[in-house]
C-alpha cells in the first residue's frame with residue numbers, strides 16, 4: 001500500500017469513468033516527460049531525483065550549521081518569500097504545537113519569518129519583540145535580488161550588526177542562495193557568511209528539500225532526515241513505471257485535469273487540522289505558479305475546516321458549480337482527548353460522551369464530503385496516516401510530482417513564472433528604481 005492514498009471515487013457522477021480513461025495515457029506520458037526530461041522547462045527538473053541524491057553528509061552539514069546557529073540564538077529570523085519561505089513554514093507549522101510560545105520552557109530556538117511581505121508594522125514589531133532575545137538570521141533567495149527579502153534582510157542585518165558587531169554578525173547570519181549569481185551571493189561572499197547553495201536546476205517552489213527548507217527546519221528541531229526519507233519513498237511510489245492504479249501522483253493529476261476539462265476551474269484544498277494551513281499556502285504557490293499561465297489553469301484556493309464551513313461552507317455547498325474539493329485527511333491525531341459525560345447535559349452533548357475529538361472531526365469530514373458531493377462538488381481525498389516528518393516529506397513530494405505531471409498534461413511549462421514580473425516592473429517604476437523612469441511617469445499618470 002502506498003503511504004499516501006488518493007481516493008477519486010467521489011468524482012464519479014460528475015465525471016464518467018470514460019472521462020478519466022481518456023486522460024490516463026496523457027498523464028502517464030507527462031510523468032515520463034518528467035523522468036526523461038523531454039518536456040518544456042527541462043532545465044528545472046533537479047527536484048525529481050533530488051530526494052535519492054541527498055547524502056547523509058549533506059544532511060549532516062545542514063544539521064551542524066543549524067546546531068551552531070541554535071547555540072548562538074534564542075530567536076532565528078528566516079528571511080525569504082514564495083518558494084524561499086513557504087516550504088519551511090508549512091512543515092514547521094504542521095509539526096509544531098500551536099501554543100509553543102506559551103510554554104515556560106523553550107528548548108529550541110524560536111523561528112520567526114520575515115521578508116514575505118512589505119508591511120512596515122510587521123517588521124517594526126518583529127524587531128521590537130525580538131529585542132530581549134539573542135538573535136540570528138537565515139536569509140534565503142534563489143535569485144538573490146527579490147525586493148521583499150532584500151528589504152527585510154537589510155533591516156535585520158543592521159540590527160544584528162549593531163548588537164554584536166560585524167565579525168560576530170557574520171557568525172550569526174547564514175545565506176541560502178545561488179552558487180554564483182545575485183546580489184545575495186556577492187554580499188555573502190563579501191561579509192564572510194556561511195552559505196548553502198540552491199541548485200540551478202531547482203526552482204523556488206520545488207526547493208523545500210534543498211537547504212531552502214531543510215536549514216530553517218533543522219534549526220527548529222525538525223528531523224530533516226525523516227522528511228527526506230518520506231520524499232525518497234514517495235519518489236519511488238510515483239515513478240513513471242509505477243502503474244496508474246498504484247501511483248497516487250498520476251491518479252491525482254488525472255482526476256483534476258479531467259475535471260478541469262469539464263469546467264471545474266477552482267480547486268479548494270481542504271484540511272481538518274489548522275496545522276496544515278501553510279501546507280495549503282505552499283500548495284497554492286506550487287500549483288498557481290506552475291499551471292496558471294497562457295490563459296489556462298485551475299485556480300488553487302484553500303479552506304481550513306471545520307472553521308471555514310461556518311464562512312465559506314455556504315458557497316461551497318450552493319455557489320457556482322466550478323469547484324473541486326481536495327481534502328488532506330490525516331488518520332491519526334498526535335494526542336488523545338475524550339469528551340466526558342455531563343450529568344446535567346445542558347449542552348445536549350452526552351450523545352458524544354466517550355468519543356475522542358478526532359472521531360467527531362472525522363464524522364464532520366465524512367458528512368461534509370457527502371454533503372458537498374451531493375451539492376455538485378467533486379471530491380478528491382488524499383489520506384496520510386499521521387502528521388510527522390516522514391509523511392509530510394512524502395506528501396510534499398507527492399504534490400510536487402503531481403504538479404509537474406498536471407502542468408504537462410495541461411500543456412504548459414510547469415517550471416517558469418513569467419507572469420510575476422509584471423508587478424515587480426510596476427513597483428520598481430513607481431519607486432523610482434534607476435532604469436524605470438519612463439514607465440514610472442506613465443504609471444503615475446494612471447494613479
Ligand SMILES: O=P(O)(O)OC[C@H]1O[C@](O)(CO)[C@@H](O)[C@@H]1O
Nearest residue numbers: 082083084141142143146204420
Ligand atoms: O528565492 P527568490 O529568488 O527570492 O524568489 C522568491 C519567489 O519569487 C518568485 O520568483 C516570484 O517572483 C517565486 O517563484 C519564488 O519562489
